[in-house]
Amino acid sequence: MSAISKGALILGFAFLYAPIAVLVVYSFNASALVTVWGGFSTRWYGVLLSDGPLMAAALVSLRVALASALIATVMGTLAALALTRSGRFPGRALFTGLVHAPMVMPEVIAGLALLLLFVGLGLDRGIATIVIAHATLATGFVAVVVGARLKGLDPSLEEAARDLGAGPVRVFLTVTLPLAAPALTAGFLLAFTLSLDDLVVASFVSGPGATTLPMRLYSQIRLGVNPEINAASTLLIGVVTVVALTASRLMGRDARPGQGA
Amino acid sequence: MTPRPRLLRLLPVLPFLWLGAFFLLPVLITLKISLSEPATAQPPYLPVLDWSTGPQGWAHFLEALDFANYETLANDSLYRDAALSSLSLAAVATLILALVGTPIAHAMARAPAKVQPVLVALVIVPFWTSFLIRIYAWIAILKPEGLLSAGLMRLGLVDRPLEILGTQAAVLVGLTYAYLPFLVLPLYAVMAKADPRLREAAADLGASPTRVFWTVTLPLARHGLVAGALLCFIPMVGEFIVPDLLGGSDTLMLGRVLWSEFFSNRDWPLASAVAILLLVIVVGPIVVFREAETRRGEAAR
Amino acid sequence: MTVPTPTLLRIAGLTKRFGAFTAVDDVSLDLAPGEFVCLLGPSGCGKSTLLRLVAGFEAPTSGTIHLGADDLAALPAHRRPVNMMFQSYVLFPHLSVGRNVGYGLKGLGFGRGAIAERIATLLRLVRLEGFEARLPETLSGGQRQRVALARALAREPRVLLLDEPLGALDRALREETQGELRALQRRLGTSFVVVTHDAGEAMTMADRIGVMRGGRLVQIGTPADLYERPADRFVAALLGDVNLVDGRIAGRGEGAHRVEAGFGPFDVATSDRAWAEGEAVVVALRPERIDLAQADPATRLSGTVADRTYLGDRIRYGVRLSDGTLIRVMRPAASAFVPGDTVAVDIDPRAAAILPP
Known part of the structure; x- marks a missing residue:
């Protein structure tokens, strides 16, 4: 080189x-x-861990991330399956647009729009609304990740399963899903991290008692540089690094099985 | 055509409904709110559609909508400046990203095959650590009492602390930093797939490495470059965190404008109008992005 | 009285169109129980599509497929009592050899023990005993091929479809496997339909060969039928070496036609079709059935040896006839003509076939 x-x-x-x-x-x-x-x-770590509101916000973030990542993984996988397997169906172009648009859309638009929806519906804002918002935005990312894997799968694998007597449900559960599993996991982790990381959308759609970690950190940053934040970020970086490396290993590993037939 | 089981046709239904309800509908509602006026009430806008009032009520509702907010946007130079500033900052940042990111992606694609996944992981890891916090770290580096000034003064390169924080320069640094993976990764993906023998053929015909890069490597990778550039430019136009933390009062961006209209002025209708304006601005590039993606998918086949 | 051969698989008027492209064009074919049929043809001739139609991965544009009394076209792929062995084997990479082979046995009502026993029997059949726990990626090409075969046989289909089963194997392994495949088929009594582009392979294994071209079934018959009485020049050239010479029908005698070619007249025995005098035809002459002898003024056909190639067990000559036509002649190793020799050419009437031009 x-x-x-x-x-x-x-x-x-x-x-x-x-x-x-x-x-x-x-x-x-x-x-x-x-x-x-x-x-x-290590005194800042001590300060951090005894910072009640910060710890509470971290817990809120984890709960929201878990719930929204689960929903996004289900939605995103269904969308990826539909886009790669369902051929032409009415509204396919609109569907593709709806799936991919949230990925590039500026977050302020999404945040405001969702808030207006919740207000219009009379929904109380809180953890549930943040979960809905995060799930909606992450679905596209999961769909792209899972879709890429599904496209790379040899279609003869599903044909072979059908030839051996498996109905469509059994083909999906015993062949498609196991082979796509690493991508689903990577998609889940991606959605999880996106949720953990989000400030803008959460600020718009959250309510009393539902302060996420980025929201808390942001308000502290506005007040001035706070060394405790360094400790919080280092911990966060450590956690996310482990998660990210695991996901990368999974994505790397699933490059091989699909070609070994 | 293999007979398509009915099950396959049902697959898109659930995501379609979800996205329709939680993405499409909200955008339409935003449009409606942008045509309303602020009020000191809950919710803080008028008119509010009451479904129970029947067709007459709805007609009355439609009459109360107007374009007052859009007139404000058009007349007040603040918004015009913010829009232009958003577009120009995003454009400049994207350009810098292309200049900075292309050599990195190229270097990654030329690295030994075993090393490449590691490099990809190394690029991804910062992306997955808190965006907010990494921008916050730049404050510590860029502020007058920060590391950059202190380092340069220690080295004797400058004799006064640098005023970078709070200027457009800081915002550009932040934007470049934040979106670097979004340009590098798609570009790398395209470059890594290119047939190395094309380069070898060019070299065999007498082209220097520089000429090979400009006449063979880069043209072949242009789909990846365009895709990456759009993937950065579009969200950058509406970026909030970077200009808010690193910029100053002279760095106007539409994201910040929207935020302050909403949170500080509590003027929801005006904020909605800004959102619609932002949407209109990015719709064009989004369509171009989708077209480029489709063409890229077909070219790969 | 001839006992009519029972038909197991009946394909009638099967056509498959993809938009403007016709992949399979009005193909009709009957398969008897226990029969080994090869579909032979160049790539793109529709043989693989035909297989996929029978397996159920494509729906026919028109025509019918019946297995016994059942209309296969009404059944989705997973309910048809036929199984397929794919060209690239398509073993499930995430399942062990044992689970691959046993995949088709779920849902048939077997208990766990019965399934395990059946898997072991199948692996024994393909000489992969004890391979149950291995993963496909650890196997060689030949081993994967045998797992694919075992998997396709697990459900004891009445018809087994094989798509270029030996294509990925190297030459030595291929020849060995041809024999094994044939022996296996005879032992099981299952009807096999094998798609191949290798004429030699088809000749070795098949009871009957169906030649396909451009989506049509050009000719179907035993290897001997196709070799000695090809329907047209395409089939003739496909199976073995052949000389194709142009000529005109000069007359018709008992059981034979006289053909006038540029280099002289000769007789061709015919049994099926009567050709009209003066009709332009092409005659297929097999190189090994042409006799060469010392030049003799009494012979009608003579030629000059143009080249001689030593092939170890045979000699291949290029002989130029009186009108300049160059024909290939295969003679035993003892043949001693050299280039330049004048030879008398004798064409065995029973070893030539008259084809449409």
Whole structure:
């Protein structure tokens, strides 16, 4: 690989990881100031863990992420199946648009629009509305991930199963689903992370008692730099890194079985 | 055509209903609200459609709708400036991304095959760690008392703290940082699929590595570049977090405008009008994006 | 009195169109129980599509398929008592060999023990005893092929469809497997329909060969029928080496026609069709049934040896006849003509076939 390419990679990854490195390093900085190194300390982690509202917000975020990721995985998988298997059906173009549009749409539009819907329906805003919103936005991502895997599956595998006497339901449960499972898991993890990470939409559609972690962090950031946030971010980064590496391993692994027939 | 079991036709129904109810319908409602006026009531807008009032009530309802909010948007230079500023910042950021991201994607595609999945994972991991927090980290780096200024002063390159935070420059850095994976990954995916023998043939015919890149590699990857660029540009236009945390009072973007109309001014109808304006602006690029994706899918086959 | 052969599979007037393209064109074919039939033809001739129609993966545009008394077209693929062995084997990558083979046995009412026993029997049949726990990705090509075969036989179908079963194997393995496949079929008594593009393979294994071209079934018959009495020049050229010479019918005698070719007249024995005098025809001459002898002024056909190729067990000559036509002649290894020799060419009337031009 040429020197230019190597240089591009190093600079690129340095750029990507610079803020993360800053956060991690300074989460252990005894001093609250960024430019002063006060020695290694874990006191901010202590402050973090005893920060009631922050911990409560973290719990809310986890619950919302779990619920919305589950819904998004089901919806997204159904959508992916429909787009790859159902051929032409009435409204297919509109359906494709509805599935893919939320992925690129600016979040402020989605957030406002959903809030107006909930208000119009008279729904109380809270955890349920955030779950609905997150599920709606993540469905498209799951559909793309699962759809890519379904497209890569050899269609003869399903034919062989049918030839051996399996009805459509059995074909789906014993052949299609197991072979698509890694993509479903990756899609779930993607939806989970998107939910954990979301600030804008949650701000619009949440209600009293339903403060998510990003919402809490944002309000603290507005008040000024807070070293406790470094600790929170490092922990978050640690958790998400483990999850992301697992998902990457799964996506990498499922590249092989579909071709080995 | 294999006979399609009825089950297959039912598959899209549930997602269709969900997305129709929670995506399409809300957008239509936003349109309606943008035609309303603010009120000190719950909900804070008028008129409110009461289904029980019958056709006469509905006619009365339709009469009360007007384009007052859109007139405000058109007349007040704030919104015009915000729209232009959003578009130009997004365009410049996308351009920078293309310049910065292409060498990275190219380098990744040329890396040894065993290393590539690791590189992809390394690009994805930051994307999956909190967006909000990573932008927050840039505050620590870019502020006058922050790491960048301190580092440059220590190195003797500047003698005064840099005023980057709160300017358009900071917003550009933030946007570039935030959307880098969205450009690099689709572009890498296309470049990795290219037949290496095409490059070899070009080199065999006497082309230098630079010429090979410009005349063979890049043209072949243009679908990936276009897809990645649109994937970044469209959400950037309505971006809120980056300009809010890294920008200042002179960095007007439609995302922030919408937010402040909604949360600070409690003017829901006006915020809705801004949302519709934003939607109209991005609809064009979205259609182009969909077309590019379809063409990319067909080219791959 | 001849006992009529019972028909197991009856295909009548089967046509399949994809838009403007006709993949299978009015094909009719009867398959007897225990029969081994090969569908032979170049790629794109429709043989694989025909197989898929019988298996149920495509719906016919018109025509019928009957298995015994049952109308197969009314049944979806998973309910037809026929099974298919796919060209690329298509083993389920996430299931072990045992589960692959036993996949079709679920839902038939067998108990767990009975299924396990049947799987073991099938694996023994294809000489893969003890492979139950292995995964497809750990097997060689030949082993995967045998698992695919075992899996397709599990449900004891009355008709087994095989799509280029030996295509992916190397030459030596292919020849060995041809014999095994044939022996297996005879032992099981199942009717086999094998699609292949390899004429030699078809000749070795099949009871009857159906030649397909452009979606049509051009000719169906025993290997001997097709070799000695091809219906047209396409079939003639498909099976073995053949010389195709143009000529005109000069007369008709008892059981034979006289053909006048550019290089002279010769007789061709015919049993089925009567050709009119003066009709332009093509005659198929098999190289190994042409005799060469020392030049003799009394013979009507003579030629000059143009080239000689030593093939170990035979000699292949190129012989130029009086009008310049070059024909191929195969002689035993002892034949000693050399290029330049003048030879007398003798065409055995029973070894030639008259074909439409």
